[in-house]
Structure formats: C-alpha cells, structure tokens
Amino acid sequence: MALPSFTFLLAAVLLQVCQGAVGSTCDPHVLTVYKVLVQTFWSRDVFPKQYPEWRPPAQWSKVVGRSHDPSFHLFHVGEVASDGLKQFAELSQTDILDAQSQGEGGVFDEFIAPPVTQGVGETQAQFFVDGNHTKVSMMSRVVPSPDWFIGVDSLELCVEGNWIDSVVLEVDPMDAGTDNGFTFTSPNWPTVPKKPVTRITSQSPDHPANSFYYPDRDQHPPLATFHIVKVKEYQLRHTFSGSFNQAPSKKYTTDDRHDGGNSGVLQDFEVSNSILETSSVVTTPEAPEKKGDQAIMNDIVDKFKKFRKNRRGRKMGRRRSRAPRDCRLSEWSEWSSCSKTCGIGEQIRTRTVVRHSRRGGRPCPSLQETQWCGSSKDCDHKYFDW
Structure with missing residues (x-):
C-alpha cells in the first residue's frame, strides 16, 4: 500500500513505522486497547463524477479489522488478493476471512465497526494488541463498486518500545484486482487471472470511464481517515514462586x-x-573432693554442649555425603x-x-x-x- 498522508505525529517516524524500519520491543505482558474512528468524506461536492444516489446510494460496508504479528496480511499492495479479500471487496462478505480463527496465522484480535449507510459519516471500534502482535490492518468496501475498498495495511503501533498515543491516516481508494469494472455500478466482470492490489489515484487508472478519474487534480482530497487512539493498558497477571529449600x-x-x-x-x-535435642543427666558417686552445686551445673552444661556439637557434626557429615x-x-x-x-x-x-x-x-x-x-x-x- 502506498503510504497515506499523516496529519498527526512526526511524518518521518511514521514513515519508518509503515515500512517496518522500527522494531517492536513492547512488553508482551502488556495488553493495550486502541480505538479507531473511521470518518468518510464521499460526497457529491467532493467527488461529483458518477456519484451514486440510488440502487444503492453511496455508502460503506462494515469495517473489518485484525491486530496481528508481521506474518499476517489482510491485504498488501502489489500482491494478488486472497479469496477472502476478493469476496469482501466484491460482495462485502466475510465468510472466508472469518474462517481463520483468532489466534491462528498471526492474528491476535478480530474486530468490526458498523457500516456507514451514506457517503459521509463515521463509525468506530476498539481492538487489542500486545507486545507479540503490534500491527493492525483494517478495511471497508466502497458501496457500490466493482472491487474497491479503503484500508490500512499492517500499521505498526509499537515504536521504540512505546505504544503510539494517536495517529491519523488519510486514505485513497484501493482496487482489489479481481474485477475489471471501471464505474461504481458496472456489472460483474471478473479479472482472470487476478491482478495485484493497487491504489486508485486521481490519474490512475487513466481511463476516462473510471469513476475516480480526475485528470485536473494532482491528488484526491481524502476519501476517508482512520484515527487510531490508545485508550488503556493492562498488565498481565504476574506469577511468583517461592523457594522450597528450607523447612518449613x-x-x-x-x-x-x-x-x-x-x-x-x-x-x-x-x-x-x-526436634528438641535433650540429654539425660546421670548422677555418679561423688568424687573424693565434693564439688559445689554451681561446679556440678557447669560440668553438666559443658557435657551437654559437647554432646550436641558432636551430634551436629555427625548430621552435617551425613548431609554432605548425600547429593542435592x-x-x-x-x-x-x-x-x-x-x-x-x-x-x-x-x-x-x-x-x-x-x-x-x-x-x-x-x-x-x-x-x-x-x-x-x-x-x-x-x-x-x-x-x-x-
């Protein structure tokens, strides 16, 4: 996907982010909640050419989003659309995309935002990311259209170990490369084989029948914006364990x-x-020289200390002889x-x-x-x- 315009944060930093130049080092134990506000500006005043007003009038499908790791792509400019992208871009259906469960193929969170039932409006959703799944992709189909949509491809939300607080992305329409139609209401005309996903600009495709072809403009005014804002962070429960080396x-x-x-x-x-170590005191016949009571008590204490020391020494010896x-x-x-x-x-x-x-x-x-x-x-x- 060609880089959209950035109206928030430093453009140089976000350029590195979208190109994957800034590595993700955010804590995998921190769960972060983001809100995305999608605002659409598809009006007759801004895009008057072939503006659809009935059967159906100009509107937008639901927004389909995924937070994920680098291994996953919802879509990618220059690559052929998956069957899931083809189904969504042509019919607004997500059966194939939904078949991949959350937690598979690098996907962390699946989220949707309600459709916008007119050309100008807004919708929003919230989603989760963590340190192992720091990218977000999302898209909404242009209705009616052959296979056109708007979207964000693998936006990196973790920059230099910190979660981005807020960013606004201005987006142009995209062509899924699965239908040859040039106008909003053109009949189904499958592209066989499928072509890579491309960006639709004011001068490309340069065919006068193209509904988004405005040769007098250098570029389109924003067709929509994605405003992504960090809402809250949660810390995963920590688990500690004591040592079992001592008793108790x-x-x-x-x-x-x-x-x-x-x-x-x-x-x-x-x-x-x-275990309380005790010793029996044995009385013996008195020595020729009678000792005082204090001297007798001192002898008993000395013998008890010696006995306890010898016993402790034997225990320590046994402990050292056994392996850990x-x-x-x-x-x-x-x-x-x-x-x-x-x-x-x-x-x-x-x-x-x-x-x-x-x-x-x-x-x-x-x-x-x-x-x-x-x-x-x-x-x-x-x-x-x-």
Whole structure:
C-alpha cells in the first residue's frame, strides 16, 4: 500500500513505522486497547463524477479489522488478493476471512465497526494488541463498486518500545484486482487471472470511464481517515514462586491487577516438626573432693554442649555425603476456560510439586502460567464504555 498522508505525529517516524524500519520491543505482558474512528468524506461536492444516489446510494460496508504479528496480511499492495479479500471487496462478505480463527496465522484480535449507510459519516471500534502482535490492518468496501475498498495495511503501533498515543491516516481508494469494472455500478466482470492490489489515484487508472478519474487534480482530497487512539493498558497477571529449600517452606502466588481488582494470595505450607535435642543427666558417686552445686551445673552444661556439637557434626557429615535433590513437578494441567466471554480475557494452567528440592538442589519454578484469550469481535459496544 502506498503510504497515506499523516496529519498527526512526526511524518518521518511514521514513515519508518509503515515500512517496518522500527522494531517492536513492547512488553508482551502488556495488553493495550486502541480505538479507531473511521470518518468518510464521499460526497457529491467532493467527488461529483458518477456519484451514486440510488440502487444503492453511496455508502460503506462494515469495517473489518485484525491486530496481528508481521506474518499476517489482510491485504498488501502489489500482491494478488486472497479469496477472502476478493469476496469482501466484491460482495462485502466475510465468510472466508472469518474462517481463520483468532489466534491462528498471526492474528491476535478480530474486530468490526458498523457500516456507514451514506457517503459521509463515521463509525468506530476498539481492538487489542500486545507486545507479540503490534500491527493492525483494517478495511471497508466502497458501496457500490466493482472491487474497491479503503484500508490500512499492517500499521505498526509499537515504536521504540512505546505504544503510539494517536495517529491519523488519510486514505485513497484501493482496487482489489479481481474485477475489471471501471464505474461504481458496472456489472460483474471478473479479472482472470487476478491482478495485484493497487491504489486508485486521481490519474490512475487513466481511463476516462473510471469513476475516480480526475485528470485536473494532482491528488484526491481524502476519501476517508482512520484515527487510531490508545485508550488503556493492562498488565498481565504476574506469577511468583517461592523457594522450597528450607523447612518449613512456603510457595505463593500473587494476583497483581492494574484494574484495581482484589489481590488474592494462595499459601501452601510444608510443615516440618522441629526436634528438641535433650540429654539425660546421670548422677555418679561423688568424687573424693565434693564439688559445689554451681561446679556440678557447669560440668553438666559443658557435657551437654559437647554432646550436641558432636551430634551436629555427625548430621552435617551425613548431609554432605548425600547429593542435592532437585525439585520435581507434575505435568501442566489443561488451560482453563477463558475468563471473559466477551473481549480479551485470561487462561490459566497450573502444575504441582511432586518432590521438593533438598540440599541445595534446583528450586521449584513457577507453578502457574497465564495467557491471553478471547476476542472483541462479537462484543456489544458497551463493553468498552469506561
């Protein structure tokens, strides 16, 4: 896709972003919510040529979007359209695109915005990204048209380790390359074989029948804009695990939420009975020289200390003769069901300690893992009303 005009943020930085020159280093444990506001300016005053007013009048399909990693493309200029793009650009249908579930093929979140039922209007949606899925792509079909649409291809939202706060993209119409029609209401005339996706400008395609052909203009006024704004960030729950080298020992997890939720602490103690070392005092016949009571007590104390020292030495010797014992864990459980039926939630899996570590062996690692799950595609818009 040829680079759109940028009316917010530094153009040089965003040029690097769209070309993939700026690497993504955002924290994968941070879930970020963005809002996209799509504003359309398709009016008879701005685009008078062959402006459609009935059967059907000028309007826009729903906006179809995906947040994703670099391996995914909803569309890409210079590449032949997928079957899913062909179906959407010609018929506004998304059956093929929807067949790829969230979480597959590099897709993180699927989202839609309602259609705009006239040429001039606006619509909006919200979507999620994380540090492993920092790009967003979206598109809306020009209705009526042979196979034309507007869209954003793989916009990078993470720049130098930070999420972009706001950006506005001005877009031109795109040709999916699957239909040969030149006008808004031209009959279906399939392109065989399909041609690569191209950008429609005021002078290209340079055919007088083309509905967007305006040879007296250097470029089109904006047909639409995509205004993308960061709304909120969430921190994925952190999991901590204590060491099991000492007795009594304790393992615990802390539920640390940035949304103000209650923090819960799970404690599981391994109780070890302490052993009190005692010694019997044996009375013996008195020595020829009778000792005072204090001298006798001092002798008993000295003998007890010596006895305890010798016993401790024997125990330490036995410990040193045995090899360290590493912690051993069970297999991971299955992932739990998603915590949210609408939007992005969390899934948890756990494991248990089969054998604690001893004598300096490898301590037990984390007993719990958490990952993102779910999608905002089918949510009611009130879900995002903070």
